[in-house]
Amino acid sequence: MEKIKVGTNAFLYPMPVTLVGATIEGRPNFMPVGWIARVNLTPPLIAMGLNKRHHTPSGIQESQTFSVNIPSRDLIELTDYCGLVSGREVDKSALFEIFYGELKTAPMIKKCALCMECRLFQTVALPSHHLFLGEIVGAYTEERYLTDGKPDIRKMDPLLLTMPDNNYWAVGEHAGKAWSLGNRLKSKKG
Numbered sequence: 001m002e003k004i005k006v007g008t009n010a011f012l013y014p015m016p017v018t019l020v021g022a023t024i025e026g027r028p029n030f031m032p033v034g035w036i037a038r039v040n041l042t043p044p045l046i047a048m049g050l051n052k053r054h055h056t057p058s059g060i061q062e063s064q065t066f067s068v069n070i071p072s073r074d075l076i077e078l079t080d081y082c083g084l085v086s087g088r089e090v091d092k093s094a095l096f097e098i099f100y101g102e103l104k105t106a107p108m109i110k111k112c113a114l115c116m117e118c119r120l121f122q123t124v125a126l127p128s129h130h131l132f133l134g135e136i137v138g139a140y141t142e143e144r145y146l147t148d149g150k151p152d153i154r155k156m157d158p159l160l161l162t163m164p165d166n167n168y169w170a171v172g173e174h175a176g177k178a179w180s181l182g183n184r185l186k187s188k189k190g
């Protein structure tokens, strides 16, 4: 099949849907973030791209901390709402029941399946976005989201995002075991 060039506005499939929290002038604020990934083992670092025009980046710079929260499917409407309005115009602080961990300025969302509190590690100024690198200093979940002590994607039921068609998706079927399925070929090919 011939390849069709689809321009340069390309994305990864799928992207996670997270709610990033920060305290701005004493008030918690949350925005959905899809451009986010784990990028270092030790220390455990998360990287994310936040448009400089948004309100949340000023809170991250102010407090040097932020949170990353993974909403389940039941929070889809509230999550999307947070992406339609800015904390600069609308007070989003009372939308969620929040809690704090070790860092007292990284507001985490009680109703989210997995919450991480992060200390700002490094900021890279890109043309339109800040690339924020944050060190995870604590992660919080509930027993009901775990299987054998590990977060279980089926139980967490996180949202997935595709762009540029801008759609939310749910997790599909299990396809196989990672760091394992390739072993048959490894033993054949070396």
Ligand SMILES: Cc1cc2nc3c(=O)[nH]c(=O)nc-3n(C[C@H](O)[C@H](O)[C@H](O)COP(=O)(O)O)c2cc1C
Residues within 6 Å of the ligand: 017, 029, 030, 031, 032, 033, 034, 035, 036, 049, 050, 051, 053, 054, 055, 056, 057, 079, 080, 082, 083, 084, 085, 086, 087, 088, 161
């Ligand atoms: C599903 C979803 C994912 C988003 N991902 C990002 C992202 O990765 N980076 C970004 O800068 N904005 C992203 N946005 C846009 C912001 O979340 C949105 O503009 C938000 O209202 C900013 O809020 P704030 O001004 O209170 O910080 C996303 C929006 C949605 C709905």
